[in-house]
Amino acid sequence: MKLFEYRGKELFKKYGIMVPNGRLVESEKDFSDLGFPLVLKAQVPVGGRGKAGGIKKADNLKDAKVKLGQIMGMNLRGYKVRKVLAEEMIDIKKELYLSVSLDRSKRMPLIMASAEGGMDIESVSDEKIFKEWVNPLIGLQSFNIRCIISKLGLGKEEGKKVSEVLIQIYKLFREYDCELVEINPLVFTSDGNVVALDSKIIINDDALFRHPDIIPEHVELTPLEKDAKEKGISFIQLDGNIGVIANGAGLTMATLDALTHFKGKGGVFLDLGGTDDPEKVKQAFELMKKAKPKVIFLNLFGGITKCDTVAKGVKAVISKEGIDCPVITRIKGMNEDKAKEILKDAGLVTATTLQDAAQRSSDLAGGGK
Amino acid sequence: MSIFVDEKNKVLVQGATGHQGVFHIGEMLNFGTKVVAGVTPGKGGQDVHGVPVFDSVREAVDETGADTSLVLVPARFAKDAVFEALDAGVKTVVVITENIPFHDAMEFVHYAKYKGALLIGPNCPGIASPGKTKIGILPGNIFKVGNVGVASRSGTLTYEIVNSLSEKGIGQSTCVGLGGDPIIGTTFIEALDAFEKDKDTKAVVLVGEIGGTAEEDAAEYIKEYISKPVFAFIAGRTAPPGKRMGHAGAIIARGKGTAESKIKAFEKADVKLARFPTDIADLIEKYV
Numbered sequence: 001m002k003l004f005e006y007r008g009k010e011l012f013k014k015y016g017i018m019v020p021n022g023r024l025v026e027s028e029k030d031f032s033d034l035g036f037p038l039v040l041k042a043q044v045p046v047g048g049r050g051k052a053g054g055i056k057k058a059d060n061l062k063d064a065k066v067k068l069g070q071i072m073g074m075n076l077r078g079y080k081v082r083k084v085l086a087e088e089m090i091d092i093k094k095e096l097y098l099s100v101s102l103d104r105s106k107r108m109p110l111i112m113a114s115a116e117g118g119m120d121i122e123s124v125s126d127e128k129i130f131k132e133w134v135n136p137l138i139g140l141q142s143f144n145i146r147c148i149i150s151k152l153g154l155g156k157e158e159g160k161k162v163s164e165v166l167i168q169i170y171k172l173f174r175e176y177d178c179e180l181v182e183i184n185p186l187v188f189t190s191d192g193n194v195v196a197l198d199s200k201i202i203i204n205d206d207a208l209f210r211h212p213d214i215i216p217e218h219v220e221l222t223p224l225e226k227d228a229k230e231k232g233i234s235f236i237q238l239d240g241n242i243g244v245i246a247n248g249a250g251l252t253m254a255t256l257d258a259l260t261h262f263k264g265k266g267g268v269f270l271d272l273g274g275t276d277d278p279e280k281v282k283q284a285f286e287l288m289k290k291a292k293p294k295v296i297f298l299n300l301f302g303g304i305t306k307c308d309t310v311a312k313g314v315k316a317v318i319s320k321e322g323i324d325c326p327v328i329t330r331i332k333g334m335n336e337d338k339a340k341e342i343l344k345d346a347g348l349v350t351a352t353t354l355q356d357a358a359q360r361s362s363d364l365a366g367g368g369k
Numbered sequence: 370m371s372i373f374v375d376e377k378n379k380v381l382v383q384g385a386t387g388h389q390g391v392f393h394i395g396e397m398l399n400f401g402t403k404v405v406a407g408v409t410p411g412k413g414g415q416d417v418h419g420v421p422v423f424d425s426v427r428e429a430v431d432e433t434g435a436d437t438s439l440v441l442v443p444a445r446f447a448k449d450a451v452f453e454a455l456d457a458g459v460k461t462v463v464v465i466t467e468n469i470p471f472h473d474a475m476e477f478v479h480y481a482k483y484k485g486a487l488l489i490g491p492n493c494p495g496i497a498s499p500g501k502t503k504i505g506i507l508p509g510n511i512f513k514v515g516n517v518g519v520a521s522r523s524g525t526l527t528y529e530i531v532n533s534l535s536e537k538g539i540g541q542s543t544c545v546g547l548g549g550d551p552i553i554g555t556t557f558i559e560a561l562d563a564f565e566k567d568k569d570t571k572a573v574v575l576v577g578e579i580g581g582t583a584e585e586d587a588a589e590y591i592k593e594y595i596s597k598p599v600f601a602f603i604a605g606r607t608a609p610p611g612k613r614m615g616h617a618g619a620i621i622a623r624g625k626g627t628a629e630s631k632i633k634a635f636e637k638a639d640v641k642l643a644r645f646p647t648d649i650a651d652l653i654e655k656y657v
Contacts, residue, residue, distance in 0.1 A: 102471065102475075102551060102552070104551045104552065104581045104582065104583070105556075105581070105582055105583070105586055107475055107478050107479070107552050107553075108475070108479075109475075135479065136472075136475045136476055136479055137476070137479045137480065137483065174472065177470050177471075177472050179471070204470055204471055204472065206444065206468045206469060206470045206471065207470035207471075207472065207473075209445060210445075210470075246525075247525050248523060248524045248525030248526060249523070249549060249578070249604075250521075250522070250523025250524065250525060250526030250527075250549070250576070250578055250604045251523070251525040251526045251529060251604075251646075253578065253579070253604035253605040253607075254526055254529075254602070254604040254645075254646050256605075256607050257604065257605070257606045257607050258645060259607075260606070260607040261644065261645075266607070274524075301525045301526075301528050301529045301532070302508075303507065303508035303511065303525060303528040304392075304396075304506055304508055332529065332532070333508070333511075333528065333532065334508060334510070353647065354645055354646070354647060355645060
């Protein structure tokens, strides 16, 4: 789960990392305890806010009111702005980049630091980004810190302060089960303080159960995706018009790929997982109907999941409530013959191969048009 | 021969008395797997399909000589279960459980390395050496004894591919599900290395997915060290781009992680790519 900037900064404060004086603002009175000039920052879970007009400077209260009105409710890369953070401007002497993330190949936490912090870290060349890996069994040691901080070309006092921040964000990374803790930029102010000007924190969804203080906000989900998440169904909406139901993420993706090959376009990605529980199958089908695809493509491989049990669930939904779009099915594996009988009986098309089914679905959907 | 596991592995199942445990102990016994013990704290003294259940892994190992563990416990208890198995001296641990916090996985993967144990998973379907043993939840009826090694990051997609191989009469030496999580104990590289050394494996099939750089890493390794023909399928060519990682992810990846990058890397390593999962069998017929 991606945390909003202001929530990330609350965690930074908890770990003793300085952040600018600021607060969430909704109306004029919220500015009473803030000094000017200040910056208004849209709280959205995507990058590139500044370029899209989601960050504005305000010199006085009147100015702040106008700009708050402009930012609040604006649409930033598909996200409606519902929260705005106001922060006092600080005087920047130097900008750094600092993060702890996960290196999947090495299976270790990875620290990255650069003296070239700021807006566009992705365009900073590799040799200017320094890396240090931490063995999770021994944890962050002093030598790790020395090795990476010494490369940043800082003075002794500066280096000490950045090291302190690194110790804290590593601690935060481990204690809060983070996928990423990133400060960009981490700035030196003219009075010698080290301040986190931005925060980007992603917490591993699978670990949320042990962090009751992190309240999930599924801001990145559509209403149907949210509904699905609550029911424990893996469901993603895309911009095509074919609804795909398959079991297992890999098979679901392979199904979408096959559709694309035949000029079809997947509109919904529904992964049944390992279930053949008729109730789950029913819920999944109902969700799919709500998404209003032009065609539904059911692609199943029954291993442990029995094909006929899934087919029974599908038939139950269709015979009770009907369905107003064609359903193409392709079923393979455990009890496939029984399943095909049941589906034919329910009036559905049963294809023999993945290619055949993908072709038919794509044609019926008008080649994605 | 086969890689990683064979008929000699003596398997204990952690989480033996749950719905999954009971079902899969039965399936494994049917396959011919030597399931010697179950472990569920508080359920010691019971049995599942005649397999004795113990309260702890240590006890199970002492009593039965088990050297392999299949972990089926819920995600929040998985770290403890894997540590317990490794600490009791178990040399092969297969972790089926999904949704394990990755910080937990990171810790037990490194502990396994420290203990010199083989860890497969998490979030994987397990491993099968047809005709010898099956340790996991893979359906037993899709396999056929033969000379193709399969390593996969996916579950059902693996079944699909293995099934189509068997239908064409192409048998397998070992099929290993590596797992779909960001942190896994055994990667394509270790599997490739083992298949290269296994004299009964004549060709290798890799089933990859978008995300991470496991396929790119494998491609580099193949160029250097693998002489046997390698075939691959990559799922997710048209999946929506991952929005998950921030800048740090983009920096690590630097354009890697997409299907195009994986396909390009495999092509450079002379790996034959299938467009549809079921085409792998045709490609193998053509080249091997």
